[in-house]
Amino acid sequence: MxxxxxxxxxxxxxxxxxxxxxxxxxxxxxxxxxxxxxxxxxxxxxxxxxxxxxxxxxxxxxxxxxxxxxxxxxxxxxxxxxxxxxxxxxxxxxxxxxxxxxxxxxxxxxxxxxxxxxxxxxxxxxxxxxxxxxxxxxxxxxxxxxxxxxxxxxxxxxxxxxxxxxxxxxxxxxxxxxxxxxxxxxxxxxxxxxxxxxxxxxxxxxxxxERERYRELAAVHDDLLADIEAGLPADADRPRTVMIAAMDLETIYAYTLSNPGFLTSHTRPLKPKDAFEGEIESGTIVDSETLLEADPEVILFLGGFEPSTDLSKMRENFESDSVTAEIDAVKNDRVFPQGARYQGPVLNLFQLEMTAKQLYPEAFGEWPDYVEGPYPEIPEDEQLFDRQRVADVINGEF
Missing domain, CATH: 3.40.50.1980 (Nitrogenase molybdenum iron protein domain)
Structure with missing residues (x-):
């Protein structure tokens, strides 16, 4: 020292x-x-x-x-x-x-x-x-x-x-x-x-x-939230959903979707149904039987975009296990990747768009079939926010 x-x-x-x-x-x-x-x-x-x-x-x-x-x-x-x-x-x-x-x-x-x-x-x-x-x-x-x-x-x-x-x-x-x-x-x-x-x-x-940079990005965020709010389906049409992180089926961490805090700033506005019905605290380790009992219609898989994560292998694990194979989301190919919980404004925009499409494809457009690589290219008329506008703000060219 x-x-x-x-x-x-x-x-x-x-x-x-x-x-x-x-x-x-x-x-x-x-x-x-x-x-x-x-x-x-x-x-x-x-x-x-x-x-x-x-x-x-x-x-x-x-x-x-x-x-x-x-x-x-x-x-x-x-x-x-x-x-x-x-x-x-x-x-x-x-x-x-x-x-x-x-x-x-x-x-x-x-x-x-x-x-x-x-x-x-x-x-x-x-x-x-x-x-x-x-x-x-x-x-x-x-x-x-x-x-x-x-x-x-x-x-x-x-x-x-x-x-x-x-x-x-x-x-x-x-x-x-x-x-x-x-x-x-x-x-x-x-x-x-x-x-x-x-x-x-x-x-x-x-x-x-950097007030102007903030205002420009906040305007993009406000527009995105307004579009989401306008397109949300009725309560009865919202899927039972869980968010998990797992290295294998022996250790599955479950996370909440709508509790206060910025960790849920990309799921809370979308108002999905908590398949655990509030009985699981965020970060709780659950087993396959508990997951099947909740029987989510959508599984959001944290870290699914990280380059070393084998998303296809995780899906295969779910499909080949006698317990998890019976979960609604697994049977219907609705196990989707997520990015990170500690998101800042840039990741939040992508995760809001991504999760909106994963939960409500009829309202916001289909989420592409993703296995690996960068965030999938989405046709411009199906994007929920303007990539060029965000890029210009970051680069100081707005």
Whole structure:
């Protein structure tokens, strides 16, 4: 470990180089207790931003509080993919310095990015940051840590003083992750606010000074949601559905479809019937008999787009097993791939379109027969959002 004198010298060089990113009294040094908005879920009031002055601007996010920036961040530390996708959507994809399981998610995200003309993404080889090492954060020297300090401190290797040290010597924290499924924050955090995916994206866009990019993508999202709402069939015509992840039939993880939190931001608007009827908590391991008892008409298979996943083999496993072969979704070839739960705005658009077609083909068009490779090419007149418009926003050409 480098000593404190060397750290201070490194910090001074950093602040001078990047024209500094500062933060206010309500930030982490104040105890990480300040909430910053009166919003929650997927609706509610517009998040509030602090005023601009000659020496910068202030943006607030829970659980950090108000963060003072003198200039928009360029290099970005992330842990979870919802934050990495936000930075990518705002044209900061090349500035990402860290990500959980970067090679895995690089492969998965690029399956979708393939359908955005002229857009590229490369997360391969980045620092894997699920349980970040503080010394590595010094080496990465990121302008902002787009991660939730309330989550980071759940790791035994991190304390509140470590969080404050990083804030003071490297760059501020600015992220919210416990909104994923409305998790309880640590005891020392009060007034934790839960955001919908696009609410948090708006705050991140404010921090990066990318209001117009956010507005353009939010308009695409709003149009997509409006089309979905207008096309939803009656309750009686919605299929019994489950979402699962499985390496084999011995270990099947079941996930909920409509509980609060941004993990369900692509299924909740589609209002499918929960085949488990609310009796299974998200992340529960279920066996084949339990799955057959629920007898879903549609199975959504998480990670089905990841390049190393053999979707056809998984379908064969379901069909050859004497128990799962009797499931309605298996008999009718309605086992469909999904991407990831920790989705940002770009993946959310694809997953809304994809899931709408998988659940309601009569209303939104048939989902193509997918086995492997990039997100399938869908005829332009059957697409539910404009790929070129999204690509232009990411590339700054709107």
């Amino acid at each position: 480098r000593d404190d004198a060397n750290r201070d010298e490194s910090s001074n060089r950093t602040l001078s180089r990047r024209d500094t990113v500062r933060y206010g009294a309500a930030a982490l040094g104040g105890g990480l207790v300040a909430g910053c908005t009166s919003v929650g879920g997927d609706g509610g009031e517009t998040p509030q931003e602090g005023g601009d002055t000659d020496d910068g601007y202030t943006v607030g996010i829970s659980p950090v509080g108000d963060v003072r920036f003198e200039s928009p961040p360029e290099t970005v530390f992330t842990r979870l993919t919802h934050h990495a996708d936000m930075a990518f959507a705002l044209g900061r994809g090349d500035g990402i310095t860290a990500l959980h399981a970067p090679d895995y998610y690089d492969g998965l995200w690029n399956q979708f990015v393939e359908r955005l003309p002229g857009v590229s993404l490369d997360w391969s080889g980045l620092y894997s940051s699920w349980e970040p090492d503080k010394e590595t954060l010094y080496e990465l020297d990121s302008d902002v840590h787009l991660a939730d300090p309330a989550w980071v401190t759940q790791h035994d290797s991190w304390s509140r003083s470590d969080i404050q040290e990083v804030e003071e010597n490297i760059g501020p924290w600015f992220g919210n992750s416990l909104s994923d499924r409305h998790q309880e924050p640590p005891e020392w955090v009060s007034d934790y606010e839960y955001y919908g995916l696009w609410e948090q994206f708006e705050l991140v866009a404010e921090a990066f000074r």
